[in-house]
Amino acid sequence: MNRIQKIAVYNLVVFSITSLLTTTAVIILSVTIGWPKASAGLACLSIGAFGAFSPLIFKKDPGAVTFDERDRMLNRTAALGGFAASYLWFCLTGTAFVMLLSPELLKNFGLPLMCFGGMFVVYIVHSIIVLVLYGRVSSDGEK
Amino acid sequence: MTQADLADKAGVTRQTIIAIEAGQYSPSLELAIRIAGAFGKKVDDLFEYEEVTSDNIL
Numbered sequence: 001m002n003r004i005q006k007i008a009v010y011n012l013v014v015f016s017i018t019s020l021l022t023t024t025a026v027i028i029l030s031v032t033i034g035w036p037k038a039s040a041g042l043a044c045l046s047i048g049a050f051g052a053f054s055p056l057i058f059k060k061d062p063g064a065v066t067f068d069e070r071d072r073m074l075n076r077t078a079a080l081g082g083f084a085a086s087y088l089w090f091c092l093t094g095t096a097f098v099m100l101l102s103p104e105l106l107k108n109f110g111l112p113l114m115c116f117g118g119m120f121v122v123y124i125v126h127s128i129i130v131l132v133l134y135g136r137v138s139s140d141g142e143k
Numbered sequence: 144m145t146q147a148d149l150a151d152k153a154g155v156t157r158q159t160i161i162a163i164e165a166g167q168y169s170p171s172l173e174l175a176i177r178i179a180g181a182f183g184k185k186v187d188d189l190f191e192y193e194e195v196t197s198d199n200i201l
Contacts (some may be wrong), residue, residue: 002158068155070168134158 003066004075005134007054008127015120015127018048039109045116051123074133082126089121090114144181152181 025041097110150157162168179186
């Protein structure tokens with residue numbers, strides 16, 4: 001597993017856990033204390049900040065080639081997939097929130113969820129595509 | 144020459160050499176020339192182009 005795959009696994013774990021915890025927190029708070037205070041559950045989104053540490057945790061080997069033209073091609077495909085998914089996310093959540101939420105909830109809950117959720121969708125889809133594209137070769141060729 | 148040696152000489156990762164050997168990645172012309180140079184051969188000696196037709200597309 002190369003550095004890019006390790007970063008993808010790390011990001012996938014961090015952002016999946018963050019999404020899961022945030023969803024759980026908002027649901028539990030909405031049942032216990034109700035809206036709009038339940039939007040405080042969005043504070044769990046801050047766990048996603050750990051994603052920023054991935055380049056520090058998985059450092060480059062000095063002198064070794066860690067990124068070449070094939071990595072660039074795979075990353076371009078993954079980035080395209082990530083941004084396509086985020087576009088879909090913004091369209092769906094934007095439409096749903098405007099139709100379903102009150103103006104106050106839209107401001108306090110809808111917009112932060114749309115923005116941070118969109119970022120998480122980019123990272124999660126990007127990581128999955130990276131792992132799938134690299135996995136095709138790793139399962140056949142590299143031991 | 145090992146895959147790691149060739150990767151070092153061509154300036155790519157070993158995974159890329161593995162992918163090229165497995166036919167899962169087509170290198171750029173620049174990389175093909177670098178790989179051929181690492182063996183002291185011409186690009187034509189190492190790589191061949193298989194034309195995509197309706198017979199071999201699937």
